[in-house]
Amino acid sequence: MSFNVIGKSVIRVDGLAKVTGKAVYPQDIYMDGMLYGKTLRSTVPHAYFTLDTSKAEKIEGVVRIFTAKDVPGHNAHGVLFKDHEVFCAQKVRRIGDPLAFVVATSEKIAQKAVEAIEVKYEELPAVFDPVEAMKDEIKVHDGTSNIIYHYKLRKGNIEEGFAKSHVVVENVYKTSMVDHAFLQPEAGIAYVEEDGTIVVCAATQYPHFDQLEIAEAMGVPAEKVKVINPAVGGAFGGREDITLQIHLAIAAVATGGPVKAVYSREESFVAHSKRHPEIIKIKTGADKEGKLLALEAEIIADTGAYASWAINVTRKSGIHVTGPYVIPNVKVDAYAVYTNNPFCGAMRGFGATQVPIATEQQMDMLAEKLGISPVEIRLKNAFTKGSETANGQILTESVPLITCIKKVADALEMA
Amino acid sequence: MKKISLTVNGKLYQVEVEEDMRLLDLLRDKLGFTGVKEGCSEGECGACSVIMDGKLVTSCLIMAFQAEGKEIITIEGLQKEDGTLHPIQQAFLEEGAVQCGFCTPAMVLAAKALLDKNPHPTDEEIKEGISGNLCRCTGYAKIVSSVKKAAEYLNKGGK
Amino acid sequence: MELKEVIKARTLEEVLDVLDEKGEKAKVIAGGTDLVIQLREGKVNPEVLVDISDVAELCFIKETGDFIEIGAATRFVNIKESPVIGKPFKGLQEAAGHVGSPQIRNLGTVGGNICNASPAADTVPALLALDAVAVIKSKQGTREMPLEDIYIDRGKVKLEPQEILYAVKFLKPQPGQGLGFVKLGLRKALAISTISLAVFVERGENEVIKNIRIGSGALSRFPVREREVEDFVKGKKMDNTVIEEAAEVFGQVLEKRLATRPPVEKDFKPYAIKGVFKEALNKAWQRTK
Ligand SMILES: Cc1cc2nc3c(=O)[nH]c(=O)nc-3n(C[C@H](O)[C@H](O)[C@H](O)COP(=O)(O)OP(=O)(O)OC[C@H]3O[C@@H](n4cnc5c(N)ncnc54)[C@H](O)[C@@H]3O)c2cc1C
Ligand code: FES
Ligand code: FES
Numbered sequence: 113m114s115f116n117v118i119g120k121s122v123i124r125v126d127g128l129a130k131v132t133g134k135a136v137y138p139q140d141i142y143m144d145g146m147l148y149g150k151t152l153r154s155t156v157p158h159a160y161f162t163l164d165t166s167k168a169e170k171i172e173g174v175v176r177i178f179t180a181k182d183v184p185g186h187n188a189h190g191v192l193f194k195d196h197e198v199f200c201a202q203k204v205r206r207i208g209d210p211l212a213f214v215v216a217t218s219e220k221i222a223q224k225a226v227e228a229i230e231v232k233y234e235e236l237p238a239v240f241d242p243v244e245a246m247k248d249e250i251k252v253h254d255g256t257s258n259i260i261y262h263y264k265l266r267k268g269n270i271e272e273g274f275a276k277s278h279v280v281v282e283n284v285y286k287t288s289m290v291d292h293a294f295l296q297p298e299a300g301i302a303y304v305e306e307d308g309t310i311v312v313c314a315a316t317q318y319p320h321f322d323q324l325e326i327a328e329a330m331g332v333p334a335e336k337v338k339v340i341n342p343a344v345g346g347a348f349g350g351r352e353d354i355t356l357q358i359h360l361a362i363a364a365v366a367t368g369g370p371v372k373a374v375y376s377r378e379e380s381f382v383a384h385s386k387r388h389p390e391i392i393k394i395k396t397g398a399d400k401e402g403k404l405l406a407l408e409a410e411i412i413a414d415t416g417a418y419a420s421w422a423i424n425v426t427r428k429s430g431i432h433v434t435g436p437y438v439i440p441n442v443k444v445d446a447y448a449v450y451t452n453n454p455f456c457g458a459m460r461g462f463g464a465t466q467v468p469i470a471t472e473q474q475m476d477m478l479a480e481k482l483g484i485s486p487v488e489i490r491l492k493n494a495f496t497k498g499s500e501t502a503n504g505q506i507l508t509e510s511v512p513l514i515t516c517i518k519k520v521a522d523a524l525e526m527a
Numbered sequence: 528m529k530k531i532s533l534t535v536n537g538k539l540y541q542v543e544v545e546e547d548m549r550l551l552d553l554l555r556d557k558l559g560f561t562g563v564k565e566g567c568s569e570g571e572c573g574a575c576s577v578i579m580d581g582k583l584v585t586s587c588l589i590m591a592f593q594a595e596g597k598e599i600i601t602i603e604g605l606q607k608e609d610g611t612l613h614p615i616q617q618a619f620l621e622e623g624a625v626q627c628g629f630c631t632p633a634m635v636l637a638a639k640a641l642l643d644k645n646p647h648p649t650d651e652e653i654k655e656g657i658s659g660n661l662c663r664c665t666g667y668a669k670i671v672s673s674v675k676k677a678a679e680y681l682n683k684g685g686k
Numbered sequence: 687m688e689l690k691e692v693i694k695a696r697t698l699e700e701v702l703d704v705l706d707e708k709g710e711k712a713k714v715i716a717g718g719t720d721l722v723i724q725l726r727e728g729k730v731n732p733e734v735l736v737d738i739s740d741v742a743e744l745c746f747i748k749e750t751g752d753f754i755e756i757g758a759a760t761r762f763v764n765i766k767e768s769p770v771i772g773k774p775f776k777g778l779q780e781a782a783g784h785v786g787s788p789q790i791r792n793l794g795t796v797g798g799n800i801c802n803a804s805p806a807a808d809t810v811p812a813l814l815a816l817d818a819v820a821v822i823k824s825k826q827g828t829r830e831m832p833l834e835d836i837y838i839d840r841g842k843v844k845l846e847p848q849e850i851l852y853a854v855k856f857l858k859p860q861p862g863q864g865l866g867f868v869k870l871g872l873r874k875a876l877a878i879s880t881i882s883l884a885v886f887v888e889r890g891e892n893e894v895i896k897n898i899r900i901g902s903g904a905l906s907r908f909p910v911r912e913r914e915v916e917d918f919v920k921g922k923k924m925d926n927t928v929i930e931e932a933a934e935v936f937g938q939v940l941e942k943r944l945a946t947r948p949p950v951e952k953d954f955k956p957y958a959i960k961g962v963f964k965e966a967l968n969k970a971w972q973r974t975k
Contacts, residue, residue: 132603133631134562135628142559295572295661295664343627345628346663583788585790588722590722595694641788659875
């Protein structure tokens with residue numbers, strides 16, 4: 113059989129534009145009469161605040177300063193829960209929460225005006241440790257528990273499994289918060305077409321959903337919002353949540369003119385999500401031959417001030433904490449928890465990246481205790497076609513894990 | 528405002544620059560060379576790199592007025608007028624060294640600065656040549672292989 | 687930044703005239719690799735900027751009498767590639783070659799490295815180990831001082847507003863001398879030094895270390911000479927015991943010096959210095975042959 117694409121090197125469609133420097137990223141768009149926007153962000157993690165924009169408004173070249181009261185529709189957005197505010201109204205929940213958006217005739221003036229806005233904070237006790245946060249003594253969002261999700265996985269009987277185990281290894285692992293650091297900092301430009309359609313052009317991973325979020329915040333029907341996604345300079349999950357899209361839309365509608373914003377690297381770091389740091393408490397047991405008998409895990413994922421994709425990420429961690437191994441007895445509890453840390457969301461692997469740190473080290477330790485090689489213990493337990501995962505999925509398609517491990521081991525001469 | 532003249536991609540420009548303007552801003556905002564990218568504003572990512580008097584430099588660390596009398600090459604200066612790609616661009620395209628593309632213009636220029644000086648670089652020399660340019664997408668392996676391929680093309684007298 | 691005037695100087699005279707006239711309001715810019723960032727962050731706010739990067743009189747590496755002299759506006763790349771410096775002092779070229787990235791080495795100058803007075807300036811330990819002298823000029827004339835004495839504090843050098851650093855110079859290598867340099871950073875490129883260390887040695891008869899000078903970076907508020915360690919080593923016969931003992935002494939010196947610093951410094955550096963020192967000393971010794 114011959115294919116047009118499979119097995120062949122195909123030159124990507126946007127390659128030519130990219131090697132010649134002609135690909136257009138949002139910061140490369142310049143429009144006549146465009147204004148520039150800059151965001152004022154909180155510098156404390158948990159506080160009530162008030163703003164005084166009067167001095168900043170007087171600076172020559174400042175066109176308007178937008179705050180929570182200028183959001184025409186719902187002052188909220190979020191991919192799962194609408195827990196982000198477009199602009200914080202009264203309270204900030206993390207460093208970097210957006211408070212105001214200054215629009216001016218130049219970037220320099222906008223920056224100056226941002227610095228001239230007076231912010232008074234009435235600081236609140238903050239919580240940074242997710243384990244502390246689970247006690248709900250300090251609430252990140254009023255009226256809701258900090259524990260926003262609990263994923264439970266139960267299979268077989270772990271007490272029995274551990275009782276039968278010849279070796280048991282139990283440890284706590286911690287993974288750290290990671291930034292995507294995509295190379296192109298967030299940027300966008302918005303304008304209003306003659307028929308009133310709001311156009312937001314921004315590098316995003318989720319244009320169709322951005323459209324809905326912008327429409328809700330603007331209080332207009334979705335068909336009145338057009339999202340254009342030009343070249344995107346890397347994303348890795350970090351562009352799934354709204355950053356500047358709604359700010360730009362509000363500013364474009366209110367000022368009539370095209371409004372552009374480009375984040376600095378620093379602002380990019382505080383503006384978008386991170387990879388969830390996790391605390392993984394895990395106990396794994398195996399028989400004399402190295403066959404896994406039981407696994408018990410508790411995973412606490414710190415989602416920071418906002419939920420973003422915490423539910424899906426945490427669930428995925430809970431499922432993948434078994435590793436690609438057949439284990440008859442499994443008990444997993446995975447929690448997603450609010451804190452006043454930077455918010456966490458999607459990032460490459462989406463919860464599946466954190467847990468192998470724990471799972472695979474457990475495997476190595478079990479092998480060491482049993483006096484077998486790390487390759488052998490994996491081959492003994494690896495998923496194959498027809499295996500059942502801990503959450504009950506039967507793997508019916510190709511599962512070439514054993515072939516893969518053997519090839520790697522051969523290359524390393526370890527088997 | 529200060530009047531300066533400089534050559535970009537072979538063309539002489541006389542422009543008024545603001546005192547606090549960087550070469551990066553001049554190239555992008557005033558002269559329209561948006562193939563020059565800003566990724567960090569402090570010399571770490573290399574996305575703003577251009578070739579100035581034959582040397583690879585980060586345009587975010589140069590004040591515009593300092594470029595008086597300089598000869599600058601940006602990515603826009605590599606493709607021939609008839610549309611033929613520079614062998615380095617061709618190699619990047621063929622080897623799949625381009626993903627999001629934000630690092631690409633500067634990466635191509637880094638390769639050019641290296642190959643202009645050293646037509647037969649080793650892998651180590653290629654790695655050093657692009658060590659001031661971050662790529663978050665590709666993992667560099669394909670970039671290194673494209674630089675090697677480009678060297679072959681160039682040594683054969685261009686493709 | 688409220689910059690009012692920017693001057694692209696072409697001659698040294700022009701530079702000195704501007705500094706003489708504008709005094710504190712003016713700031714010299716060379717490669718800009720430190721200054722442009724500081725300007726944008728508002729950490730320095732000069733009214734006048736004088737660019738010295740294309741002043742030919744400040745860009746040179748040459749032998750003058752017994753000395754090798756390097757102009758302040760000489761780029762790292764030129765030091766790295768210079769045939770003048772000579773094999774025994776290759777450590778200086780390695781130091782220049784370890785700075786940042788190709789882009790930074792094409793822009794950054796040795797004068798800027800010194801005058802920015804960062805504790806982690808990579809060429810300075812090498813120059814200190816070479817006992818370099820700073821040559822300073824103003825409209826009023828020229829003065830010299832040991833490079834070591836130029837530092838007042840982190841980020842501060844003893845230059846008057848009317849003065850510039852003109853050059854640094856050090857004695858040419860003599861038979862039996864060598865310079866070793868080692869940098870410890872988070873990765874190979876674009877890493878600010880966690881520790882940088884340069885060791886100059888002079889081999890005497892019977893493998894005796896006749897002279898040793900050690901310049902360190904990122905171990906104090908600015909680059910310094912490590913005299914306690916030098917004194918311990920000087921005059922001893924070069925062998926493994928001496929190297930090991932000296933490394934221990936270095937570790938203890940740092941334990942005291944960094945006792946109140948955060949754990950990354952206080953715990954890590956006294957430990958890491960031992961390996962760094964041994965490597966730098968061995969490299970230097972190799973080059974004496
Ligand atoms: C991404 C990056 C990576 C870096 N990595 C390293 C590294 O690995 N190691 C390292 O040592 N440094 C590093 N640096 C710092 C910097 O490159 C060096 O300190 C460089 O030597 C500065 O020189 P310059 O010519 O660019 O100085 P400028 O930025 O032009 O000037 C620095 C200061 O010195 C003053 N000055 C300059 N020349 C003179 C003179 N002749 N007389 C009086 N005053 C003068 C200026 O007024 C200014 O205050 C890095 C910088 C960046 C941006
Ligand atoms: S923008 Fe200049 S190096 Fe990153
Ligand atoms: S291709 Fe995206 S950063 Fe290199």
